[in-house]
Structure formats: structure tokens, C-alpha cells
Amino acid sequence: MSETENQGAISIAPYRYALAVEYNGSAYRGWQKQSDDDVPSLQSEVERALSRVANHPVQVVCAGRTDAGVHATWQIIHFDSCVERDLRAWVLGTNTYLPDDISIQWARSVTHEFHARFSARARRYRYLIYSSPVKPALLSRGVTWTHKSFDLESMQRAAESLVGEHDFTSYRAVGCQAKSPVRTIQSLEVTQRGRLIMIDVRANAFLHHMVRNIAGVLMKIGSGEASIGWAREVLEARDRRMGGVTAPPFGLYFVDVDYPDLFDLPVSPLGPYFLSGAD
Structure with a gap:
């Protein structure tokens, strides 16, 4: 299924959320989910954890796919859900189901006009x-x-x-x-x-x-x-x-994705974290 078809398949859900994901990509074959379920991907791990919090299957779209071994401090994703959850639940709840090398940093409720990939300007x-x-x-x-x-x-x-x-x-x-x-x-x-x-x-x-x-x-x-x-x-x-x-x-x-101000998303601290305060 293409990304466009994927969006059409899940867009009937009433709620859309944007999240920032931080990850160490060393153990994964990249962001994108693979056809072989035994091949570790970041997308699969994130979708699996979000699905448990949502209590229904979740499919996510990312701002930019990263290769095997590549890391992220500010990967932006969005997904549609049939249920409304407190934003802390999307963050803390999802993190309880994620491995230690992946972490949700924040969650925001957004309109369906927001698209993690196509709304990005840089x-x-x-x-x-x-x-x-x-x-x-x-x-x-x-x-x-x-x-x-x-x-x-x-x-x-x-x-x-x-x-x-x-x-x-x-x-x-x-x-x-x-x-x-x-x-x-x-x-x-x-x-x-x-x-x-x-x-x-x-x-x-x-x-x-x-x-x-x-x-x-x-x-x-x-x-x-x-x-x-x-x-x-x-x-x-x-x-x-x-x-x-x-x-x-x-x-x-x-480390960063730029979106129009109208979406009112948090500003990246420009990681990785061990460089914090150096800019």
C-alpha cells in the first residue's frame, strides 16, 4: 500500500495526533516498516506501541525516512485514531511499550490538514x-x-x-x-x-x-x-x-522539521542531547 493510499485508508478516524520521536537507530534496518516482520524497523515498533494505547491498529506517517543505523532526536510523525486520549497518555503510555532506544518526546492534537511529510517546509x-x-x-x-x-x-x-x-x-x-x-x-x-x-x-x-x-x-x-x-x-x-x-x-x-506556524508545534532543541547548551 502506498503512503497516499495508506492515508486514505485511515483518514476517516476523527482524531489526528502529531508526535516527536527520538531514537537510536543502531539496532534497526531503518525507519520504514519492512515486508518481513522479522526485520526490525522503527516504524513497526512505534506503531505496535501506539496501537496498544489506542486499542486499535495504528499506522503512522513520518516527516522523513531514515536509513539503517541513523538516529533521530526530532522525527515527526502523525497518525489518526478512533479514540481521544490525554496527550500525556500518548507520550507516557506509549513509552511504556517501546524499547529503551525509542522514546516519544511529546504529542499534540492537530487538524487533518496537518501531514508530517507534506506539511514540512524543511x-x-x-x-x-x-x-x-x-x-x-x-x-x-x-x-x-x-x-x-x-x-x-x-x-x-x-x-x-x-x-x-x-x-x-x-x-x-x-x-x-x-x-x-x-x-x-x-x-x-x-x-x-x-x-x-x-x-x-x-x-x-x-x-x-x-x-x-x-x-x-x-x-x-x-x-x-x-x-x-x-x-x-x-x-x-x-x-x-x-x-x-x-x-x-x-x-x-x-534533528528538526520546519512546519508553518499555524500548526503550533514545539520548537526543536536541535539535538542530540549531549550537545545541549552548545548552540
């Missing part, structure tokens, strides 16, 4: 790189470790060539199913806090592996293995084979 990811001669034991699946050192100025200058509306064919996975490779990057910044390097990117939407491919190119430039101009050369080639290595998923976090 999405934001953060990619975290731990640069150290020795691998970390803590957060070993929460950051991407490298023994290499990076020139952040070179990375930032290269990143600037990717800002704006472009054809990102070279920066998407070969198997990406998006109809168009054109996306608009609104901001792309590279910063450092101690040994932690953060690539922060905001765009209207993302292609499959787009952020990880950008991170891979910028890391190669930062380490001195490629010139600053290589990021633009890859972009203009419109050929994934020119794009180098896809960076690992471990350091990638989905």
Missing part, C-alpha cells in the same frame, strides 16, 4: 565526526570515528558550493527512488567542538544517502585528499560514480 540533519587517534568506546555507534585530522576552513568553503538549488544526482544513492534529484540546501555549516566535528545541513528535502555522501566528500576535502573545488566538480558531474565514499550512518541525526 528538514535538518547533523552529522557528527569524532576525530581522534584512538577510537571512542562511548557513543561508538553515535558518532563516526576517524583517526584523520581535518581542515575545517577547507570543508566550509567546499560546503558553500552546495548551498542553493541544485541537481544532486552525484550526491544521492544509485538506488534512490525520488522522481527528481533537484533539492535546495538552505544552510550547510561545519563546526568543531573539541574533537567533535559537526556538519549541520538544512534543506527543503533530502535524497537517499544525500547527507552521508556530502559528509564523505567534505571529509575527504578536510583531510587534504581532495581540493576544495572537488565538491563542486562532483555536483556538476551529475554522476554518483564521481562522489567518493558514502560516510557511515552512525554519526547521522535527524
